[in-house]
Amino acid sequence: xxxxxxxxxAYQRSCTARVEAITAxxxxxxxxxxxxxxxxxxxxxxxxxxxxxxxxxxxGTCIKGEDDVLVLLPAEGPIxxxxxxxxxxxxxxxxxxxxxxxxxxxxxxxxASVDAGVTGGSIGAEKSRLDFDLEESPDKEALEERLNAxxxxxxxxxxSTITAEELDARPELVRTMSVAxxxxxxxxxxxxxxxxxxxxxxxxxxxxxxxANTSDIGRVRVGKIEKKGRxxxxxxxxWEPAAA
Numbered sequence: 001x002x003x004x005x006x007x008x009x010a011y012q013r014s015c016t017a018r019v020e021a022i023t024a025x026x027x028x029x030x031x032x033x034x035x036x037x038x039x040x041x042x043x044x045x046x047x048x049x050x051x052x053x054x055x056x057x058x059x060g061t062c063i064k065g066e067d068d069v070l071v072l073l074p075a076e077g078p079i080x081x082x083x084x085x086x087x088x089x090x091x092x093x094x095x096x097x098x099x100x101x102x103x104x105x106x107x108x109x110x111x112a113s114v115d116a117g118v119t120g121g122s123i124g125a126e127k128s129r130l131d132f133d134l135e136e137s138p139d140k141e142a143l144e145e146r147l148n149a150x151x152x153x154x155x156x157x158x159x160s161t162i163t164a165e166e167l168d169a170r171p172e173l174v175r176t177m178s179v180a181x182x183x184x185x186x187x188x189x190x191x192x193x194x195x196x197x198x199x200x201x202x203x204x205x206x207x208x209x210x211x212a213n214t215s216d217i218g219r220v221r222v223g224k225i226e227k228k229g230r231x232x233x234x235x236x237x238x239w240e241p242a243a244a
């Protein structure tokens with residue numbers, strides 16, 4: 001089991017770790033990791049492993065392995081000289097990770113702005129989308145205005161856990177129609193809240209990484225709203241980062 005540091009602090013950009021295993025394909029399993037693994041529509045993180053001798057190896061992505069371990073996949077195949085037990089520094093491609101965080105939080109705001117079930121979704125660094133169980137497309141300009149008002153509202157984003165029983169008592173929290181909420185090893189379900197408790201903009205199960213405050217996002221632009229079936233509308237959004 002890999003300790004998932006990104007769930008404890010999504011803004012942590014690097015960590016030291018011990019190599020626990022190396023797969024037959026050259027994938028690297030660490031005892032703890034800042035790298036998010038592909039899941040829930042969010043891509044796995046990329047970055048680098050810095051070895052004790054000073055060498056650096058690029059990591060193309062991170063995936064989930066068996067027994068709740070995370071596997072870092074080197075961009076150029078097995079890493080020469082790396083051994084189980086070695087100490088390494090894992091370093092994120094932070095710009096890419098932050099873009100995913102901003103977009104993921106933006107999709108939660110989009111979900112909160114459209115009164116329909118979610119049938120699919122995908123997160124990218126510049127463009128993301130959600131598919132909704134809708135017959136008619138929402139007004140594009142009004143939707144964009146609402147999203148950017150929510151972003152500018154500087155709502156705090158926080159994570160906690162609830163039990164399966166608590167989730168069963170509030171089925172309206174589950175917006176995705178085909179994907180079960182993620183559970184940790186103890187069966188608890190991670191939930192992400194945007195806004196204050198009792199006055200939430202959005203509150204739903206989620207295992208991904210998010211910004212700490214909606215104001216960190218900048219702005220988004222609503223792109224194409226596509227018809228993907230008689231009762232399915234795909235809403236694309238594009239990220240416009242906040243000025244440094």
